[in-house]
Amino acid sequence: MTVMTAILPLVILILIFGVFIFMVRLAGKFATPKVTHWLLFLYISVLLLGTVFVPFIIDDPMSQKGMGKVVDTDREFSDLYSNLNKGELDQIDAKYLMKESSFSNYQNQTIRVESSNNDGSQILIERKAVNDDTIEAFIFGNGLIIDGYDFSRKLKPYHLELMDNTLTINLPHQQDINLLIAKADFPIRQFTGESIINPSFSTGDQVVYLRIPNNLELIAGDHVFLEFIEK
């Protein structure tokens, strides 16, 4: 089998070469000088037009759409987590907040929290000083950094569902994300160190942050790690 795989690229190469020679011969034959001059002129003008319009069509740099170039992903992650742990939500950059929702006039005394993600989800709980029967839920994510660009906006946040006294955290159903990325050409990549084969890719999990009324009692359901914030 290995011989086949070794031969295959060779065959393809020869095929391309053959097509290529045919193209050169064909182009050479009927292209009289005048035709060629016209062809060249047309082609160059189309290319120049393309170059002029490129910036307008391709949103570049992406920073305008909230997907700025993340300089140092690790540091940003750790800042995020530390602020979360300290409960200082306002310190966190808005781009990390994926979803905010609240459940008002929750009358029951207890609430059971569980998650459908069987590797478990981490939930931070902040007990408010007041009993206002409302549960606020925040979902933070730094889900997707590719080649230093944050695409987490593309990710769907967890889905929270409150059924009588159980709050379930559901993972978004399977998501297929297709991205078209315009990259620098290999001569440039050679010097900027980028790579097209294995892009730098990092994804962190989504974090659920709940604010519950003072007197609400929490029962930990399955696949859930509760962490209480001391404020």
Next chain:
Amino acid sequence: MQIADWIESEILNGHFENDGKVYSQYQLAEMYTINPATAAKGLNLLVDENILYKKRGLGMFVSGDAKEIIINKRKNQTLKRLVRELVLEANRLQISEIELIEMIKMANNQEAEQ
């Protein structure tokens, strides 16, 4: 050397008067599509037989007694050769000398009438 013969006949029938200028080698070459050097050789032949003479820088001119030289040259060369061939042909046809002279006389008379 057709060039030399041609110039001689031109002189004989008076196209080139005495001391008149003759075509240069280049004019001759142009007229006959021949190499100027060949034309020059023809002219030099005539100079050797002093039918023509050269004036430095001006070209070739017909010498004073050009006509006489041509006439007796042709007389003892070309005419003699023709006579010899005549005699030879007559011997081959076993024609006697008298008969031959008779024929020449007749031809001469016909020529005189024209």
Next chain:
Amino acid sequence: MRVIECTDLTKTYLRKIVLDKLSFSIEENKITGLIGRNGVGKTTLLKIIAGFIKETSGQVKVFSERPYNNLNVSLNSIFVDDQMSFPPAIPLSEILTVAGNFYPNWDRELAKRLFDYFSFDPKSYHNRLSKGKTSTFNMIIGLASRCPLTIFDEPTTGMDAAVRKDFYRALLKDYIAYPRTIILSSHHLDEIEDLLEDVLLIKDGKKQFQMSISELKEWAIGLKGTTEEVLNLTDGKEILFKEYFGVNTIYAVVKNDFSEFLLNKARLVGVEISSVQPSDLCVYLTSETKGGIDDVFNKH
């Protein structure tokens, strides 16, 4: 001043000696005819002179420089043959302009007039011309370039008689107006005889002789008469060519170093004396057998 000087020039292709210690020189502003049978090395000699191929041994000087890979020689000379190749992408009229850029003495006017005279279509392409048209076009390039050394290698292949006549006349007229050294290699010596000043005859890679056309015209003599008359006239002399007619009459060609007296005596005895055309003489001098093609037939 000698434009071309060859001393002991030898050229071998894969052990086959094409030129064998050939020595000759060509004066400036002369039209020289290079005559010889097919495959005797004429084209090879010309390509060495033009600097395209190297000589195996011996010495060649063109404009007193070695021609091989020499820019000045290439600038002042042009080699016209039927393999003269032009880029397929350039139309004929543009080839004339390109030639104009390259050759300092290029005469645009002459080229244009010749181009129109021979009714070429400016838009057509060189590789689509017929054989005759190609030779005519190459000739126009050769003439209009007015190079101090212009080499024509069988320039008239494929040309019809009328075009050939025009070509010879155009060549001579332009030569008279702008004298230059011209080498004409050809088989039709009879046609170009009048154009030439000198003739260089090559046989088996060696120089058979080099002399002016007028000497060549009187170099040999033809004797036609009864066999024993002619034979005793020519005994001790190398017979260049002999041909039998009828019962015992023979035509023989020998070198003409008879005195006038001897010639008259021969005529008296009935031997016809005639001059020998240079083109025929060259054929006789370069043929392997004395009797020409007849030897092939009357061998048995």
Next chain:
Amino acid sequence: MSLTSINLWETVKKQYFFKLKANIDAFSSLIGIQLLALLFSFGGVGSVGMGGGNFSINIKYYSADLVIGFTLLWAFVTAITITTKPYRNHDFTFVTNRLSSSLSNILFLLTASIVGSITAILAGNLLKILAHILLDGQIYSINTGIQELVMGVCVTIFYVFFVTSIGYFIGTLVQISKLFIILIPVLFFGTLFLDASMQKEPFLVNVFTFYTMESALSLFIIKVIVTVAVFFTAAISILNRMEVRR
């Protein structure tokens, strides 16, 4: 008849313009090739698939890599074709010697490299636009600013010129004897298979990485220039001894 003389560079200049006119159809085939490459790279020049917990990501990369690759191939073939007999004979119809013919060839190849590179990089842009318009999905562009564009063109010019020098050298070898037509591919693939079968890093791969993995721009430029100089001088010295218009 007075003799004129000429210096080398004047001839090379004349021949260079003559070559531009004569080899115009090389540029028409360049356009054909690049359009073909654009077509092929519509599906993305490279694609990467990744999976997270409950999501899968498929990234398609768009760049001018394939167009540049085809342009390199075109340059290689063009370099070989101009060393063949008919093309060389075109020079020897007019005023030339072997050195001026080679130098004008090299200048022509340099021009071809420049035109090839510029069009290739711009074609990359065109590709991105077409991909954006024709394919659904938003195309995200990472650092394709003017500064990258210029550097891209320069580096590509070096690459293309580098390939033409190899092509020119190989073309010259082939002119020495047709044997090389078989010898060179055999050598090329031979060493690849041989080393691969011996689990040794194939020599050619090392050579390849010697250039492509060089991340210091100045070092890369020096390497390419030296190699180009070596190949071209070798080709020139060989051609100088070649007989012509046999």
